Amino acid sequence: MQLNIETSIEIDTPAVLVWxxxxxxxxxxxxxxxxxxxxxxxxxxxxxxxxxxxxxxxSVSFKPRVLSVTSGRELRWLGRFLVPGLFDGEHYFRLEPMGTDRVRFVHGEVFSGLLVRLAKDSLTTSIREGFDEMNRALKRRAESLRVAMCSGTSRNVDAKRSTQRLIAA
Known part of the structure; x- marks a missing residue:
């Protein structure tokens, strides 16, 4: 069985800042x-x-293997429980630019394996909620850093430095 969970959010910042x-x-x-x-x-x-x-x-910790990284665009990893085919999850983050100052952040996971059927209901609810929660938090973080970077006020100096450090990396 396979279960796809995909969420997205539009963020009013350049893709490079979100990345x-x-x-x-x-x-x-x-x-x-x-x-x-x-x-x-x-x-x-x-x-x-x-x-x-x-x-x-x-909280749950796991050690997935990075599958691919396309700088500024997409990151994918694959996690497995015990053995391949029992419970696998291919997680991805994807940025889809919508012009120069806006991006769609797509966050999802494709679950597969024998145990997916047993966990389908809880995965569909809790994982989707978690993805949506992270998406909203990423939007707040990126948009606030952009505002701080563009602002000339002294109270935002630390945020501006932090943002410039991130973009330079």
Whole structure:
């Protein structure tokens, strides 16, 4: 059985800024309550450690293998439970530019394997809610950093430096 969960949100910032926020894993605890921690190198073939906390559930950590990275566009990884075909999840983040200052962030996962049928209802509800929660938080974070970067007020100096550091990376 296969289960596809896909969410999206439109963000009023350039794709490069959204991509920078998405890959700034050290800052995740500041804004991302669903996917609170990612450790490791985002290099195809490498494993990363990911911690998620779906709404109403306990935190879960796993070590998916990075499948592909298209800079500024898409990141994919594949997680498996015990053995291939039992419970697999191919997770993806995709940016779809909508002009120079707007982007659609697409966030999804394709679940497959023997155990998917048993977990279908809880996955459909809690994972979709978690993805939507993260999408809204990413939108708030990226849009607030853009405002801080464009603002000339001194109270935003730290945010502007942080944003410039992200874009330069």
């Amino acid at each position: 920078s926020v998405l890959l700034d894993f050290d800052a995740y605890p500041e804004w991302n309550t669903f996917m609170s921690n990612i450790q490791g190198s985002i290099v195809p073939g490498e494993r990363v450690r990911v911690s998620i906390r779906p709404p109403g559930s306990a």
